[in-house]
Amino acid sequence: MPKAQQDEILPELDIPTVVRFEDFLPPLEVLTMPVVRCGINHGGAGSVQDCLLSGKPMLCIPFMWDQPFNSSVVSSLGIGKRLWKRQVSARTIARAVDSLLLDNRFALRALNLATEPLYSSSESDVVEHVLNQPSISNRARKLLDREGISPDVGPVPR
Secondary structure (H helix, E strand, O other), rough: OOOOHHHEEEHHHOOOOOHHHHHHHHHHHHHHHOOOOOOOOOOHHHHHHHHHHHHEEEEEOOOOOOOHHHHHHHHHHHHEEOOOOOHHHHHHHHHHHHHHHOOOHHHHHHHHHHHHHHOOHHHHHHHHHOOOOOOHHHHHHHHHHHOOOOOEEEEOOO
């Protein structure tokens, strides 16, 4: 929210003094803070990548484009949950975040997925690593085959 709108709206709200507003914070920098235990995002490629790189589980609330697909991959890999925008409320978000934080398997899978590809020498190795995850490999390979995409070289000429 622009500063002018903040100055107009925020004084009317009962905001705790520990809350502060910034124009921009680098997402990856925030996600790597030890006190941050999960990310909430729209399921866009950059947001998902930042959570993956930080090893944090995530709650995805997709709206359009690649976001529904990306969030289904996140869910299938067991590194987060998806909440459809028509299901969004303070209560459903709180429940989803609670389930991410209370079930350590999400954090362990996210951390595992973040650290394993670090020893890789190429982008195609990272793609292969994700595709070989048991929960995603068959569906992802079928989709890539259907779209004529090779994980090693991108789109295959037809």
